[in-house]
């Protein structure tokens with residue numbers, strides 16, 4: 555069974571659909587009833603959905619409890635929830651800083667902890683978290699987003715070390731620019747500027763992310779852990 559957070563649209567939806575198409579039972583999450591409806595519509599009999607809102611710690615805890623009440627095992631956790639709220643640091647409010655850090659980074663602690671505890675008992679599990687190229691290279695107007703995505707890297711390297719002996723693999727997929735609602739907001743000028751920095755001269759597709767997730771969580775792959783897989787058309791080469 556796979557849990558995909560933020561599965562109502564974009565990359566999360568692509569991942570949930572891909573895993574379901576491969577025969578997995580998938581649970582997708584959204585903050586809203588309309589998101590829940592969307593997820594149930596595309597998952598059909600291959601899974602279901604639960605409300606999960608990361609702005610409130612108790613609501614996260616209750617959502618995970620609720621999922622475990624209905625499903626005994628989560629074998630695969632895909633942490634996909636992420637938001638941007640861009641402003642230059644000098645104009646950024648504390649509220650905006652906290653909102654992005656809480657949603658993108660702090661939520662990982664509250665979602666992963668109870669699930670890892672259960673995975674350890676089963677001595678089996680795969681965790682993939684969606685990071686971002688901005689966690690490596692930074693971006694003007696994204697001190698909050700970049701900090702959250704850099705934090706994800708340290709979190710996962712440490713977690714990979716903590717749980718490797720328990721048979722749990724933990725990796726990060728770090729996309730560059732992917733065609734989604736998030737990138738639709740870019741102005742023509744911003745798009746041209748970014749494309750000029752991408753050697754493959756195009757944005758990536760959701761499919762290119764979900765294929766890699768599917769590879770990492772498959773039974774064929776059990777010796778990759780603590781890694782950051784970059785999918786960015788060559789924009790950043792570590």
Ligand SMILES: NC(=O)c1ccc[n+]([C@@H]2O[C@H](COP(=O)([O-])OP(=O)(O)OC[C@H]3O[C@@H](n4cnc5c(N)ncnc54)[C@H](OP(=O)(O)O)[C@@H]3O)[C@@H](O)[C@H]2O)c1
Pocket residue numbers: 559560561562563564565566583584585586589606607608609634635636637657684685686687728729730731732733734735736737
């Ligand atoms: N698009 C890109 O180019 C790109 C590049 C690099 C990394 N990424 C990363 O990829 C991931 C997905 O991005 P995307 O472009 O697919 O984003 P998106 O289309 O905006 O989707 C975001 C998802 O997260 C959920 N979500 C947002 N805030 C939430 C909250 N407070 N609590 C619970 N769920 C919340 C949304 O669910 P509801 O609205 O239904 O509640 C939605 O399903 C993010 O981590 C993002 O940082 C994206």
